[in-house]
Amino acid sequence: MVRTSERIAGVTVTPVAFRDYPLLNTVGVHEPYALRTIVEITTEGGVSGVGETYGGTVHLERLRRAADELVGMDVWSLNDLVARTTRALGADTTGGDGMSGMVTGSSAVDRVMSPFDVACLDIQGKLVGRPVSDLLGGAVRDAVPYSAYLFYKWAGHPGQEDDDWGAALDPAGLVEQARRMIDAYGFTSIKLKGGVFPPDEEIAAIRALREAFPGLPLRLDPNAAWSTETSLHVARELEGVLQYLEDPAEGIDGMAAVAAGTPTPLATNMCVVSFDDLAPAVAKGAVGIVLSDHHFWGGLRRCGHLAAICETFGLGMSMHSNSHLGISLAAMTHLAAATPRLTYACDTHWPWKRPDEDVIDPTPLKFTEGRLAVPTAPGLGVELDRDALARLHQQYLDCGLRDRDDTGYMRRFEPSFSTKTPRW
Ligand SMILES: O=C([O-])C(=O)C[C@H](O)[C@@H](O)C(=O)[O-]
Numbered sequence: 001m002v003r004t005s006e007r008i009a010g011v012t013v014t015p016v017a018f019r020d021y022p023l024l025n026t027v028g029v030h031e032p033y034a035l036r037t038i039v040e041i042t043t044e045g046g047v048s049g050v051g052e053t054y055g056g057t058v059h060l061e062r063l064r065r066a067a068d069e070l071v072g073m074d075v076w077s078l079n080d081l082v083a084r085t086t087r088a089l090g091a092d093t094t095g096g097d098g099m100s101g102m103v104t105g106s107s108a109v110d111r112v113m114s115p116f117d118v119a120c121l122d123i124q125g126k127l128v129g130r131p132v133s134d135l136l137g138g139a140v141r142d143a144v145p146y147s148a149y150l151f152y153k154w155a156g157h158p159g160q161e162d163d164d165w166g167a168a169l170d171p172a173g174l175v176e177q178a179r180r181m182i183d184a185y186g187f188t189s190i191k192l193k194g195g196v197f198p199p200d201e202e203i204a205a206i207r208a209l210r211e212a213f214p215g216l217p218l219r220l221d222p223n224a225a226w227s228t229e230t231s232l233h234v235a236r237e238l239e240g241v242l243q244y245l246e247d248p249a250e251g252i253d254g255m256a257a258v259a260a261g262t263p264t265p266l267a268t269n270m271c272v273v274s275f276d277d278l279a280p281a282v283a284k285g286a287v288g289i290v291l292s293d294h295h296f297w298g299g300l301r302r303c304g305h306l307a308a309i310c311e312t313f314g315l316g317m318s319m320h321s322n323s324h325l326g327i328s329l330a331a332m333t334h335l336a337a338a339t340p341r342l343t344y345a346c347d348t349h350w351p352w353k354r355p356d357e358d359v360i361d362p363t364p365l366k367f368t369e370g371r372l373a374v375p376t377a378p379g380l381g382v383e384l385d386r387d388a389l390a391r392l393h394q395q396y397l398d399c400g401l402r403d404r405d406d407t408g409y410m411r412r413f414e415p416s417f418s419t420k421t422p423r424w
Pocket residue numbers: 023024025100101102103193221223269320321322323347
């Protein structure tokens with residue numbers, strides 16, 4: 001018998017836009033705005049929980065269909081969430097839908113289910129007075145380390161006010177960006193988003209970072225922009241310098257070919273993005289580290305299942321991020337805290353979000369020495385700011401990006417190219 005306080009009475013799905021910086025990646029530049037969607041579930045007893053996900057049009061429409069299907073569900077019945085989401089989507093599970101343009105192949109059911117899983121866990125935590133990390137098995141760390149996530153970057157979007165970070169288009173610019181980010185947040189590891197400039201320039205950037213920050217682990221991620229030969233060249237040049245090389249080449253076979261030729265550990269958030277990818281990746285020895293991401297692995301609990309599989313097959317675990325707001329940061333932190341297998345500093349785009357734009361009060365999310373204390377309040381430990389939500393929703397309506405089928409923040413370079421054809 002489900003108590004009324006625990007049955008879902010209503011679900012709201014609100015797309016939002018927040019300003020984004022002109023960050024470069026192998027397929028383009030972040031648009032002036034990033035799109036996200038905020039979901040809020042309220043029970044018949046008036047308890048509410050929140051989740052956050054991608055903001056593309058197709059994804060949004062699927063979220064709305066799933067939201068209708070969830071009314072009446074017991075918030076403790078996350079197995080029912082899978083069944084209801086599957087029913088809501090029916091055969092409509094393919095096509096572009098708000099994922100990063102570079103992460104394809106994950107399950108549409110997992111992507112749609114994820115923010116509702118987070119919102120249900122938020123409610124469960126509030127009902128029993130425990131943080132979400134406790135519901136995931138208990139925090140094994142009080143604070144979660146995050147990595148400084150560096151980007152090659154333009155100075156400011158043409159026609160927009162400049163930002164605090166300035167341009168970073170060469171090794172010196174990146175070292176300066178890292179220094180500012182480390183001064184502000186205390187990060188103790190560094191990731192560079194590559195695949196933007198010719199690989200030898202990116203090798204030089206990593207070497208400059210090594211010289212400037214001698215003790216800090218370094219990672220390089222060109223989002224599969226390189227051929228096997230280029231990947232092996234970079235791996236050879238940076239052997240012993242990189243903590244891991246992330247997605248140098250395309251697909252499980254491409255990664256396996258690189259892995260066979262270098263002792264540098266390879267990580268991925270591109271060729272292992274669903275449970276179906278794990279067996280072939282393990283069989284072919286394609287990767288050593290899987291970057292989890294609850295937004296496309298089906299929520300927080302399913303990332304726990306992923307961790308168990310990684311442990312079984314001796315794979316390491318790290319965490320991927322896209323441009324995100326504070327609800328996602330809180331969810332990522334609870335997950336990382338409660339996942340013993342996740343021993344690497346997580347990715348986050350958080351420094352790239354303007355502090356005055358969020359749908360929650362970000363005060364509980366403070367970085368100290370590059371680490372975020374795990375919220376201890378019931379649920380996620382963050383509260384929706386309805387005025388801010390309304391403001392960012394209006395920004396979404398006004399920004400002219402809402403008909404997009406992707407995250408809204410990738411503009412392809414011309415001539416457009418696909419990561420299926422290595423850029424170098
Ligand atoms: O591999 C990654 O880290 C990502 O794909 C994350 C983002 O899409 C990143 O590339 C970006 O924000 O430009």
